[in-house]
């Protein structure tokens with residue numbers, strides 16, 4: 001919001017001026033020919049951003065990341081089927097909870113806080129029992145841990161399992177190639193690195209996942225059913241109106257602008273920029289006396305930094321930074337809630353070094369107000385102009 005705080009939380013994120021302008025237009029009719037064309041373009045753009053496999057279907061449904069998770073679970077897994085969750089934090093735990101509600105038999109392969117799961121650990125877990133589907137969280141927003149999706153997905157596929165990736169805090173920022181990685185569902189939401197307002201669940205579903213839906217004995221709730229939505233998405237991509245439930249037309253218009261801006265930059269350039277910005281922001285925060293939660297750079301997300309601030313400052317730091325016009329987030333993971341903070345750096349802000357410097361300065365001055373002085377100018381210089 002213009003004039004509001006700078007959003008450096010891990011979503012919703014600050015929008016580009018073009019997406020902001022598109023979000024303030026009047027929502028069109030879902031049967032307006034111009035809207036049909038826009039929706040079709042958004043779906044085609046998702047194929048490119050995700051690097052969708054041949055025959056996959058992109059879906060845009062009003063909701064968010066949690067809804068996208070429930071769509072994936074209820075369309076791929078029947079009650080009683082075996083599921084394995086690679087657990088790197090709160091959002092992997094949420095996936096396990098959704099699977100349990102579905103009646104699946106859920107096993108977790110849980111990493112200590114700040115660590116990822118090694119390929120060897122997954123291989124071991126899969127060797128014990130046949131698994132129908134494996135669930136990965138590319139970046140868990142509660143720990144800032146990033147996992148190696150291609151390596152883990154290859155092992156899961158090798159064991160004959162379906163593979164679902166929660167990419168809510170990674171799609172459009174972390175390296176992703178759904179086709180090359182053999183992932184069946186990659187899901188996200190509109191409010192993070194995609195760079196649109198909150199309100200949309202976004203998924204790309206492989207032919208194998210569609211076959212799993214057809215083989216289900218217990219169908220999903222109607223509003224989450226791929227069978228309800230796929231004909232609608234196919235119609236919009238083919239330039240025809242279609243109705244199952246009213247789409248969030250205004251949000252789809254903003255989404256299409258956001259996706260177009262991603263493709264104009266090119267995904268490799270976006271991935272490289274997020275990696276550079278993440279290391280610069282963390283270098284700045286470390287100069288201010290913070291320590292990172294993830295165990296190493298190899299497992300650190302490029303979309304957010306989960307950091308331990310200097311002793312005794314975590315409780316008041318979010319408020320002290322907010323008083324300087326920048327919104328950062330407090331700890332979320334139960335083991336980190338009281339002694340960590342989370343700083344998002346994804347999407348449009350990664351093209352705006354002065355906003356990144358403003359963030360580092362707000363954190364530095366916030367820490368100083370809590371009695372921890374550091375060289376704020378040196379920290380700001382970690383951000384390359």
Ligand code: PMP
Nearest residue numbers: 064065066091139141168169189
């Ligand atoms: N998964 C991850 C990794 C997330 O970061 C989030 C949101 N922070 C979700 C799922 C849930 O998304 P939503 O809040 O849009 O339901």
